[in-house]
Amino acid sequence: MQLYEVTGLPAVSDVPQVLAIGKFDGVHIGHQAILDEARHYLQPGTRFAVMCFEPHPSYVLTRDKTYLRSLTPRAEKVRILQDHGVDALYTIHFNEAYASTEAEAFVKSHLARLNLERIVVGQDFRFGRGGKGDVATLTAYASEIGIGVSVVGEVEQNGVKVSSSHIRNHLGEGRVEAAEALLGRPYSITGTVVHGDARGRLIGFPTANLGDIDQYVLPKPGVYAVSVEMSRSGVEHWFGVLNAGYRPTVAGQDYRLEVHLLGFNGDLYGETCRVSFLHRIRDERKFSGLDELKAQIQSDCRTAQDMLGLPAGTE
Numbered sequence: 001m002q003l004y005e006v007t008g009l010p011a012v013s014d015v016p017q018v019l020a021i022g023k024f025d026g027v028h029i030g031h032q033a034i035l036d037e038a039r040h041y042l043q044p045g046t047r048f049a050v051m052c053f054e055p056h057p058s059y060v061l062t063r064d065k066t067y068l069r070s071l072t073p074r075a076e077k078v079r080i081l082q083d084h085g086v087d088a089l090y091t092i093h094f095n096e097a098y099a100s101t102e103a104e105a106f107v108k109s110h111l112a113r114l115n116l117e118r119i120v121v122g123q124d125f126r127f128g129r130g131g132k133g134d135v136a137t138l139t140a141y142a143s144e145i146g147i148g149v150s151v152v153g154e155v156e157q158n159g160v161k162v163s164s165s166h167i168r169n170h171l172g173e174g175r176v177e178a179a180e181a182l183l184g185r186p187y188s189i190t191g192t193v194v195h196g197d198a199r200g201r202l203i204g205f206p207t208a209n210l211g212d213i214d215q216y217v218l219p220k221p222g223v224y225a226v227s228v229e230m231s232r233s234g235v236e237h238w239f240g241v242l243n244a245g246y247r248p249t250v251a252g253q254d255y256r257l258e259v260h261l262l263g264f265n266g267d268l269y270g271e272t273c274r275v276s277f278l279h280r281i282r283d284e285r286k287f288s289g290l291d292e293l294k295a296q297i298q299s300d301c302r303t304a305q306d307m308l309g310l311p312a313g314t315e
Contacts, residue, residue, distance in 0.1 A: 001078060001081065001082050001086060001087060001088065001089060002087065002088040002089070003078070003088075003089050003091070004088065004089065004090045004091065005091055005093065006090055006091065006092045006093060007093045009109065009110060009113060010090060010110060010113050010114060011113070012113045012114075012115070013047075013113065013114045013115040014115065015045075015046075015047045015115060016043075016045065016046050016047065016115050016116075016117050017046065017047045017048075017049045017088070017114055017115055017116055017117065018038050018039075018041045018042055018046055018047070018048055018049065018116070018117055018118045018120065019038070019049045019050070019051055019090075019111070019114060019116050019118070019119050019120070020034050020035055020037075020038040020049070020050050020051070020119075020120045020121070021050075021051045021052075021119060021120070021121050021125065021127075022034060022050075022051075022052065022121060022122060022125065023052060023053060023056065023057065023164070024050065024052040024072070024077060024081075025056060025070055025071050025072060025164040026071035026072055026164045026167050026182075026183060027072055027077060027080045027081065027084075027183075028071075028162055028163075028164065028167060028182050028183050028184065029155055029157070029162055029182060029183065029184040030122065030154070030155040030161075030162040030163065031122075032084065032184060033152050033155050034120055034121065034122055034152045035050075035081075035084050035085075035086070037120050037150055037152050038118070038120040038150075039085065041117065041118040041120070041150070043117075046117060047087045047088055048085055048086050048087045048088070049086070049087060049088040049089070049090060049114070050081055050086050050088070050089050050090070051089075051090040051091075051092060052077070052089070052090075052091055052092070053091075053092045053094040054074070054091055054092070054093065054094060055067070055068065055094060056068075056070065056094075057094050057099070060094050060095060060096065060099060061099065066168075068215075069214075069215060069216055069217045069218070070215055070216065070217065071164060071167060071168065071183075071187070071216075071217050073215040073216060074091070075190070076188070076190060077089075090114075099129070100129050101128060101129060102128055102129050103127055103128025103129070103132055103133030103137050103138075103141070104128075104141055105128075106127055106128050106133065107133075107138060107141035107142055107145070108141060108144070108145060111142070111147070112145050112147075116147045117147070117148070118147070118148050118149070118150060119138065119142055119147055119148070119149045119150070120149075120150045120151075120152065121135060121138065121149070121150075121151060121152070122151070122152050122154075123135060123151050123152065123153050123154060124154075125138065125151075135149070135151045139151075157181055157182055162182050163182075166182060167179050167182050167183060167187075168217055170182070171187060171217055171218075171219045171220070172217075172219075172220055173220055174219060174220035174222050174280045174283075175280070176219060176224065176277040176278065176279065176280055177278075177279065177280075179277075180277075180278075185276075186227070186276035186277055186278055187219070187276070187277050188274050188275060188276040188277070189210065189213055189216045189218075189257065189274070189275050189277075190272065190273070190274040190275075191210035191211050191212045191213045191257070191272070191273065191275075192210070192211050192212050192270065192271070192272050192273075193208045193209065193210065193211070193268040193269050193270060193271045193272075193273060194209050194210075194211035194269070195209065195269060205260045205294070205297050205301075206260065207243070207258040207259060207260045208258070208259050208260075208261065208268045208271075208273060209256060209257070209258050210256075210257040210258070210259065210273065210275065213257060218244065218255060218257075219244050219277060220244070221244055221245025221246060221255070221283070221284040222243075222244060222245065222280055222281070222282060222283050222284050223241060223242065223243050223244075223280075223281040223282050223283075223284065223300050224241070224242045224244060224277050224278070224279065224280055224281060225239070225240075225241060225242075225278050225279040225280075225281060225303070225304040225307045225308055226239070226240050226241070226242045226259060226275050226276060226277055226278055227239055227240070227275075227276045227278060228240050228259060228261060228273050228274070228275050228276075229273070229274045229276075230268070230271050230272065230273045230274070231271075231272065238261045238262065238263075238264055239261070239262050239304070239308050239310060240259045240260055240261040240262055240264075240275075240304075241259070241260050241262070241281070241297070241300050241301055241304045242257060242258065242259040242260075242275060242277075243256075243257075243258050243259075243284065244256075244257050244284070245284040246284070247284075257275065259273075259275055260297070260301070262301065262304065262305070262310065278307070278308065279304075279307045279308075281300050281303050281304060281307070282300070282303075
């Protein structure tokens, strides 16, 4: 995939392109409908491109720090878009100056440089200073420079519009299955295994402590059944039990993701792992000591095995 960082006017494209525009925070099933629509307009020699905005426009416009965390930080977004056949990603560096771009200038000065055969957006797409541009404005300005626009209607799940906000809310309440339904895949977090406190190993349940997770929306503290993908000599897939949260039994202070891989023996320090949240097992709680914690982890492993359809005894 070709990656373009845009801090002002984008570079002129010599290649004809079909462009899908949006925030693409999560690349959920609503975003996927936009990608599917864009794909219909591809012809031999035409490039499939996406334009998104970082930091999240809601953070720039409101300074709500919630939006400093993403459902799909850059590397995750690139991976998912590649899986959907996207050839090029234009990432707009969104700041107050860019937010002041007039709607007409965005189309006729910015998008006009990209050699576009078609623009595809969702029906609630807004752009330009003060969000004054909408799909009707986009269609009108684009037609003046010979570009067609396709608008994708709302995608609903159980009668509710699919949105990144709903996914964030589901994760905040630990509803990972509901988040999966809106994403079209399990919610996942990728990080590097770092050294922790080694308490899990002491009680017979070694855990991999995931670092480099600050950019992600973090699920509600609790215990989850998860799958884990990692690349060592080749791609490996494991199931596990993950504790997300603050470890109140040992007076933890910082939010951590610590996963115990069922049936795994080995050293994972420095490995990159992608953890996918499949089911919530229980809330995080404080135990009287390590013995009670160990007994609960044993119970959690059995629960995870039942949820995942795994044979017993693979703790």
